[in-house]
Amino acid sequence: MPDEVITRRPGDGTLVIELNRPQARNAVNENLARLVAAALDELDEDASLQVGIITGAGGTFCSGMDLKAFVRGERPEVPGRGFAGLVERASSKPLIAAVEGYALAGGFEIVLACDLVVAGEGARFGLPEVKRSLVAAGGGLLRLPERIPYHAAMEIGLLGDMVTAGRMERWGLVNRLVPDGEALAEASRLAAALAGNGPLALTATKQVLVEGRDWPMAEAFTRQSLIADPVSASADAREGAVAFAEKRAPVWTGR
Template sequence: MTGPVLSEVSDGVGVITLDRPEAKNAIDKATAEAMVAVLDDFAERDDVAVLVLTGAGSTFCAGMDLKAFARGETPAIPGRGLAGLTEAPPAKPLIAAVEGWALAGGFELALSADLIVAARDARFGIPEVKRGLVAAGGGVLRLPKALPYHRAMELALTGDPMGAEEAHRFGLVTTLTEPGGALEGARALAARIAVNGPLAVQVTKRLVAGAVRWTDPEAVAHQRTLTDPVFRSADALEGARAFAEKRAPVWTGR
């Protein structure tokens, strides 16, 4: 398969690769649509028991393509969220294999996964507030369930990043690898899951996720009533334009 999202299957593991390295694998509308096609294909395939999501090049994903956003594009799929993933994770287990940066929506894609394997020098962050936006792809909902409240709040309000080793100490990252080894580590973890009964694995995932309300439709709906006005605001457009023009934003609070 060619395009902004690549896919391959081996030994029961389906690997999804964001393939826009020139844009740090940022998500635009075309990438989101391609992701949905791959996710739907893997959902139906009996030879795929576990999914792995990774990014081409040195970055996992830089999040929403702000240049595309400034042009009026959205990378969210109705009812499914960012890249067709954040509001409707697959029934099969999903492992994020993170090299380099997982920023903004990129971190939210990783948080949508059930397990995260990361290189020791990987970095995570939700810097949306720096662009006048809100991490509405699950970041502000899932992060406080994965980290202590005050550390999650600090990351969300400052937009500053967290290193993989700290994320591992908190349990957010399941497995640390040496740089360049995240995909191999994720494949090894996926293989340990893929040998188990597929129906049992899927129901177990559903029960564990449900126990902590990892994907909570009511919370997502409530979030949308608060965040939609922010995304339509003048500040949101200014933040995206400032990023594209490589300058500091000028906020108006409107």
């Protein structure tokens, strides 16, 4: 079976990106990383797309880096995007992880690079790198303490054990916990709801949420204005107000 990433367009402004190496539990090699990066380029550049979903084939999200390929000398990274073609720079548009089965090591780091997480009840998350004398350097150790309580992040990083989706939901990392097999369907419903909002506002809102964490408070509102003011002055902002007054669905143009 060839290594590939399958992309689908359900027709609601969503791009589904499916890791398709089920024979290797969707472990990431160089080729898969390049294909993910290409799919994210498509998401970023196509104005008809508003939201991305990343998921895995065969009942597993992603088991991390392909260690056999690593031993052969492969480095599954893409310049500018990092491991798996996304952990350093995913997309300027909202990205949802739809998780079934295992999201381990680099697979969990892919999840952490996403903006929203939908998981099946049987999903398992973890950073087992320490068990192999490796460091979770694909963003896991950087992002995890921002997503869940400090001591919980330390437990995951230092022990390297798997954690249930239920615990992750209680810690606030999982947005929607669903029966096994329903993660992609729920993620698609969530994506459709997001895609119904103004595209300029979606991108700007994500940008403020991501970048604003590092802004000094004395500069925060000024920096926010540089992002938000052009959206407020857009034709879409006027259309949103007119549609609300006329009690109809807005028609967005992205301008």
